Amino acid sequence: xxxxxxxxRRFGTDVRLLAAARDPFEAVxxxxxxxxxxxxxxxxxxxxxxxxxxxELSRLNADPRAEVPxxxxxxxxxGAALRAAxxxxxxxxxxxxxxxxxxxxxxxxxxxxxxxxxxxxxxxxPRRSATAAGAWRDIxxxxxxxxxxxxxxLDLGGSAKGLAAxxxxxxxxxxxxxxVAVGGEVVLGGAPRAVLVxxxxxxxxxxxxxxxxxxxxxxxxxxxxxxxxxRHAHHLIDxxxxxxxWTGVVQxxxxGADGVEAEALAKAALLSGxxxxxxxxxxxxxxxxxxxxVVRA
Amino acid sequence: MTEGRPPARPVHETTAxxxxxMLAAAAIVAGALGFQMAAGRDPALxxxxxxxxxTVVIRKTVVRRVAPGADPAPTQEAPPAPPPAPAPVLTGxx
Numbered sequence: 001x002x003x004x005x006x007x008x009r010r011f012g013t014d015v016r017l018l019a020a021a022r023d024p025f026e027a028v029x030x031x032x033x034x035x036x037x038x039x040x041x042x043x044x045x046x047x048x049x050x051x052x053x054x055x056e057l058s059r060l061n062a063d064p065r066a067e068v069p070x071x072x073x074x075x076x077x078x079g080a081a082l083r084a085a086x087x088x089x090x091x092x093x094x095x096x097x098x099x100x101x102x103x104x105x106x107x108x109x110x111x112x113x114x115x116x117x118x119x120x121x122x123x124x125x126p127r128r129s130a131t132a133a134g135a136w137r138d139i140x141x142x143x144x145x146x147x148x149x150x151x152x153x154l155d156l157g158g159s160a161k162g163l164a165a166x167x168x169x170x171x172x173x174x175x176x177x178x179x180v181a182v183g184g185e186v187v188l189g190g191a192p193r194a195v196l197v198x199x200x201x202x203x204x205x206x207x208x209x210x211x212x213x214x215x216x217x218x219x220x221x222x223x224x225x226x227x228x229x230x231r232h233a234h235h236l237i238d239x240x241x242x243x244x245x246w247t248g249v250v251q252x253x254x255x256g257a258d259g260v261e262a263e264a265l266a267k268a269a270l271l272s273g274x275x276x277x278x279x280x281x282x283x284x285x286x287x288x289x290x291x292x293x294v295v296r297a
Numbered sequence: 298m299t300e301g302r303p304p305a306r307p308v309h310e311t312t313a314x315x316x317x318x319m320l321a322a323a324a325i326v327a328g329a330l331g332f333q334m335a336a337g338r339d340p341a342l343x344x345x346x347x348x349x350x351x352t353v354v355i356r357k358t359v360v361r362r363v364a365p366g367a368d369p370a371p372t373q374e375a376p377p378a379p380p381p382a383p384a385p386v387l388t389g390x391x
Contacts, residue, residue, distance in 0.1 A: 001380040011390040018384055163390070177383050183391025191383050198389025205387075220390025251390055 001176070002027070006034040010041045011049075011161055012110045013183030015166065018045045020177040020190065030175060034172065037168040041182075044167075048077055050097065051108045060146060061097070061153040069145045079141045081159040081262045086269035087261055088280075090132025090239065095139070099242040103233045109224055115198055117222045117250060120232035121290045127248035130238035130271035157235075158267060161185045162217060162259035169259070184218035184266075185259045198288050200251040206294045207286045214283070217262035219270045220251030236270060246290075247273040254285040278282040 004027055006017040017034050021027035047056040052084035056074050070078070081094035139154070140147040148154075161182045169187040172178035177190030186195060192212040194271060196205040209216065221234040221244075238245040252269035258261030269277040274295065277287050281297035288294055 003384055005384070016386065018386070020380075020383070053308050135322035179383065179386050181386050183380070184388045185391070186386050188386075191380075193383040196385055196387045198387055200390060208385075216388055218388040218390055223390040241370070253388055 001179070002097050004030040004034070006038070008032075010038075010045050011132060011157075011164065011182065012108055013161070014040060014181070015183075016181040017172070018177075018179040019175045022176065030172075033171045033175075036129045036170050037180075038166060040171075041164050044073065044077070044160065044164055047071065047073055048156050050155055050157075057154065057156060063152050066150055067142065067145050067147040072144065075146065076146060077156050077160050077163055078139065078146050078154065080163040081138060081154065081156050082136060082141070084159040084162070084260050084264035084267075085174070088137060088264040088271075090134055090270045091130060091268040092158065092264045093136045093237075093239045094154045094156060095135040095152050095157065096239060097153040098240070099237045100155060100235055102242070103235070103244050104226055104228055104236050105224065105233075105238065105275060111172075112226070114223065115227045115232060117225060120221070120227070120234075121223055121246075121250065123232055123295040124246040124290070127273060127290070128238075129273035129276060130245040131240035133239035134246070135239070141242070143217065153165075158185075158219065158263045159260055162215070162261075162263035165215065165259035179261075182259070184220075184253075185263050186217065187215045187259045189213055195255050198251075200288055201292065202206060205222040206288055207227045207253070207296065209253075209255070209284070209286075215256045215259045216253060217256065217259065217266045218251060218253040219263070219266040220253065220288075221270075236267065238271065240248050245271050247277070248290050249274055249277050249287050250275060250290050251288040252281070252285065253287075254281050255283040294297050 001020050001022050003020050007013050012222055017037060019030045021030045032091040049055045050057055052058060056071060060068050084092045085094060102139055111157055123258060138149050138152065162185045165180045165182045165185045165187045168180040169189060173189055179193055180187045188211055190212065192210050195209040195211050195216050197207040199206045200220050220235065221236060224235040226233055231243045236245050247270065251272045252266045254262050254265035254269055256265050265280055269285065272280055276289065278297045285297045286294060
């Protein structure tokens with residue numbers, strides 16, 4: 001048994017595919033599955049990115065109609081975002097695109113310099129847990145169309161990566177053992193595998209989780225953090241205030257049944273703050289707090 | 298005085314000499330032929346041709362000894378090597 005591997009960039013992050021092959025014939029099948037996954041993720045990126053005005057998502061966001069016919073892929077992605085919102089108690093809200101842009105995240109930050117999290121935290125306001133607002137409840141997927149109040153714009157970022165990991169996992173499920181990592185969203189099948197939890201402050205792994213047949217995702221402020229000179233900001237928005245959330249949790253890792261759920265739980269745990277965040281991680285996970293403390297759930 | 302012709306030999310003496318000479322020549326020829334044929338050079342067959350030497354193939358002889366008694370114990374097969382551990386993966390903010 002050998003493990004095949006494929007790495008590439010998509011959705012502004014690293015994608016890594018791993019699958020076991022028992023013989024050379026199965027290795028060929030694994031490589032063919034990798035190629036299909038790469039093609040699928042390219043199609044997802046083209047349709048779902050908000051950084052391209054011609055993407056299907058951007059056209060949906062600009063459409064003045066209340067009900068807009070969409071492709072099956074966009075309908076599935078919006079459905080996944082609504083499931084994530086429900087699973088996170090409304091904290092992973094896909095309707096916050098305007099707030100994210102207002103905070104300064106209008107263009108892709110691929111290759112952009114990132115300030116030190118410690119410097120940003122030193123200047124951050126006091127800890128405050130985020131609160132759900134519920135705007136996502138006005139969105140529906142009806143057959144092959146998305147229905148929402150005109151003017152409400154969607155950002156599918158995190159849930160789309162979780163969905164991409166789930167769809168890729170379906171391609172690899174016939175092989176004995178596999179792993180799909182789309183940035184921090186990881187889906188595992190087969191034999192137990194070590195999952196290293198990255199240190200948001202740049203050190204070695206803060207925890208090692210031994211997991212199988214589940215998903216694990218990490219949400220944090222460290223990678224998409226910026227400064228306009230006067231203040232620091234990041235992309236995790238408090239739905240109630242519409243501003244970047246400084247809750248005391250700088251990174252949350254959550255275990256879930258699939259990639260969409262794990263991503264929703266990780267975001268909810270970070271936005272909930274240290275105490276409620278640990279309760280959100282009902283299937284297990286890790287919190288890293290702003291003072292460097294690591295909390296295992 | 299006139300000398301007379303020498304007296305001729307008698308006929309029977311000449312015949313005897315010729316006969317002895319012919320027999321001697323025949324004996325010499327027959328001896329030479331006999332010697333030549335004994336050496337394998339029969340003038341009627343021409344020069345002797347070399348005979349092909351038989352090829353000798355040396356084969357290695359393998360001797361197998363079968364020891365009487367109980368069947369030998371079956372060879373213990375080495376346990377299969379455990380599959381390699383799956384590669385670890387990293388999760389972090391992305």
